[in-house]
Amino acid sequence: MDEFLKSLEEDEEESSKPQKPPPKRKTKPVNDPLTDDIDSMLNDPDFETDRRKTEKPKKLQQYPPKKCSVVYIGKKESTIGQISCPNIRCMKCDCGVVCFEDFDWDGNIEYLFLRNNYPDFDRLKSKLKPVKGTIAYACQCNSVSVQKQSSVNSVKNSLKWFCGSH
Secondary structure (H helix, E strand, C coil): HHHHHHHHHHHHHHHHCCCCCCCCCCCCCCCHHHHHHHHCCCCCCCCCCCHHHHHCCCCCCCCCCCCCCCCCCCCCECCCECCCCCCEEEECCCCCCCCEEEEEEECCHHHHHHHCCCHHHHHHHHHHEEEEEEEEEEECEEEEEECCCCCCHCCCCCCCCCEEEC
């Protein structure tokens, strides 16, 4: 029993001593052109192995997106200085609003017609008629024509169009 305790104490003393690092392995040189190229690149001080570590990321200055407080449709600029919104979206169908200058919608446009033909002008033109000074607007669920600039809510109260930021 004494011998066993003595051996445990010796083992404990040896484990508390700092250990030597394991010996480095020596590898045989490989006569492979690919390995030689990799070694030469790694030993080249001008070769950057990781650009993310050496280059600082550029900070982009981000400004809050510009949005219209009141969405105007119609002529691009009015006499009162309001500008029509160039990026209108619809809350109901989640589609962008397209506009066709110098065209007017021919009568009442059915929902399914817009749903099936939006945003292709060639398919929508069967329900458009040329009228100078009028602009026809449409999303996938609604359509309206205007001759003068006005807010979306004043043209048709059921329109759920908003500025998609610019």
